[in-house]
Amino acid sequence: MTRRTLWLNRGAALAAVGLTLVALTSALAAGRDLRAVTTAGDRPGGAPITADKAAPWTPGRPLLRRNGATAEIAIGEHLNGRLAELGLTVLAVDASNLRPLGGGLHLAEVRVQALGDAAASAAVANWIAVNREAVRLKSLTLGLGPTREGTVALVLLMVIA
Amino acid sequence: MPLDDLSLDLKPASAPRPELEVMTRVLRLPTRSLRQARAITRLQLDRLSPLPVADTVFELAPLGHEAGETVYALGVLRRSALADPAFGAQRIVAVAKTVGGQDVVFRFRNAGAVDDREARWLRHAPRAAMVCLGLAAVALAGQLRAEQWRERRLPEIAAEQRLAARAARLVAQQAAARADWAALGRTDAATRYLCAATRIAAVRPDGVAVTGAAADGQRVSLTLAPGTDAASLVAALELPPAAGAQTLAVTFPSEVCG
Numbered sequence: 001m002t003r004r005t006l007w008l009n010r011g012a013a014l015a016a017v018g019l020t021l022v023a024l025t026s027a028l029a030a031g032r033d034l035r036a037v038t039t040a041g042d043r044p045g046g047a048p049i050t051a052d053k054a055a056p057w058t059p060g061r062p063l064l065r066r067n068g069a070t071a072e073i074a075i076g077e078h079l080n081g082r083l084a085e086l087g088l089t090v091l092a093v094d095a096s097n098l099r100p101l102g103g104g105l106h107l108a109e110v111r112v113q114a115l116g117d118a119a120a121s122a123a124v125a126n127w128i129a130v131n132r133e134a135v136r137l138k139s140l141t142l143g144l145g146p147t148r149e150g151t152v153a154l155v156l157l158m159v160i161a
Numbered sequence: 162m163p164l165d166d167l168s169l170d171l172k173p174a175s176a177p178r179p180e181l182e183v184m185t186r187v188l189r190l191p192t193r194s195l196r197q198a199r200a201i202t203r204l205q206l207d208r209l210s211p212l213p214v215a216d217t218v219f220e221l222a223p224l225g226h227e228a229g230e231t232v233y234a235l236g237v238l239r240r241s242a243l244a245d246p247a248f249g250a251q252r253i254v255a256v257a258k259t260v261g262g263q264d265v266v267f268r269f270r271n272a273g274a275v276d277d278r279e280a281r282w283l284r285h286a287p288r289a290a291m292v293c294l295g296l297a298a299v300a301l302a303g304q305l306r307a308e309q310w311r312e313r314r315l316p317e318i319a320a321e322q323r324l325a326a327r328a329a330r331l332v333a334q335q336a337a338a339r340a341d342w343a344a345l346g347r348t349d350a351a352t353r354y355l356c357a358a359t360r361i362a363a364v365r366p367d368g369v370a371v372t373g374a375a376a377d378g379q380r381v382s383l384t385l386a387p388g389t390d391a392a393s394l395v396a397a398l399e400l401p402p403a404a405g406a407q408t409l410a411v412t413f414p415s416e417v418c419g
Contacts, residue, residue, distance in 0.1 A: 009283035012290040019293035026300035033307035040318045099338035100331060107338040118371055122358050125376075128351035136342070137351035142374035157342055 062105055062161035063134035071098050071160060075110055083112070086127055087120030088152060095158075105159055109138070112154040118142060121152050134159045178247045183267060184211065184237045185260045188221070189230045195221060198233055210237045218243065222265040234260035236267035243271045250275050348418075350376040356418035357381040364397040381413040 066074045075095040083090050090112060097109040116124075121142050128137045138155040145151045186209070190198045198221050202209065210217045218240045224232040236258060248254050252274040256267045354376040361369060361383075370386035385391050391409050400417060 009286040012286035013283060016286060016290040016293040019297040023297040023300040026304040030304040030307035033311040037311050037314045040315055099334045101338050102335055107342055125351040125354040129355055136345040136349040139377040140350050140354055144372055
């Protein structure tokens, strides 16, 4: 083996070592990419979607239909009219909590502040009892305001479409 | 005869290898380990070899076992004999001998030989470099492909997970809404409030004056106006007596209006 061949072979050996390192680095990087994708795919995106295990649900009829309006506006307009007929003066309606019930129906938790007496409260309770397929009363609080007029706070659950 | 006849040897004729004078004898040593046997022999080399120890190269070859001892063939060689140029490239010099009726091959280590291991190994370097080049090309292509795949898949996976999380959130909200609705299915605050009003009307047709009322899914509590005889009302309604000092309060528990 001549000296030139010896040095050429040494260069080839060095190149082989370098190329081996390149191959190993690339293989490791490819492995990291595969692992990143696998890990991202295995990460849970949320609670598993299971069949409804709650009590049997029969869709009722909605108390009102939004018809394109926002739930808060539709509920506010409906309750203003209905509760006024029953003797309550509505001060505020908060219907920000809207949850899906399925079948195109939603359950709105509505907080109503109104002025009225015990008789108006009883009329409202009666109206709710008659329409209990579409509205239920979670709580009712009757009291006296600072000017001695009756104040009523209602928390209603309403089915709307 | 054609010039490219395969029998034509164009390499320069190698120098004839000189005959090596190997002195042999049989040793019985209490060990089967060749390494230990060499160590023992090295310690007693001045007695076993007729040559000066500094000018002696020896090698052992096992012949067999007899009565718990191992029989070795000891070959002794003059070190200067290996300095011949004919052995210059041989790191191991093999010499065949017959000892005790058995043919043995002594493999003497030639410490003065040229170390050509590097040259021998380097003969494979160009082929190894080509193989490594191929491997590196494949690995680089794989890395490129994996990187492109990761960049494409990660946003897709994130979008799928967002959708799944949204669907799971909707399902959870729906279950909670249905549970809340069903919890008021039998009795809600309205039915309890009406029940309490009906019971009061039954015992006090003229009604009672109240300053406050609270109804929920469990009970109805009325705060009577001052001057109202709460105790007689509670007794008339057959309600359990109110706890504490709230004498103006009337509570309809879930057992009464359920």
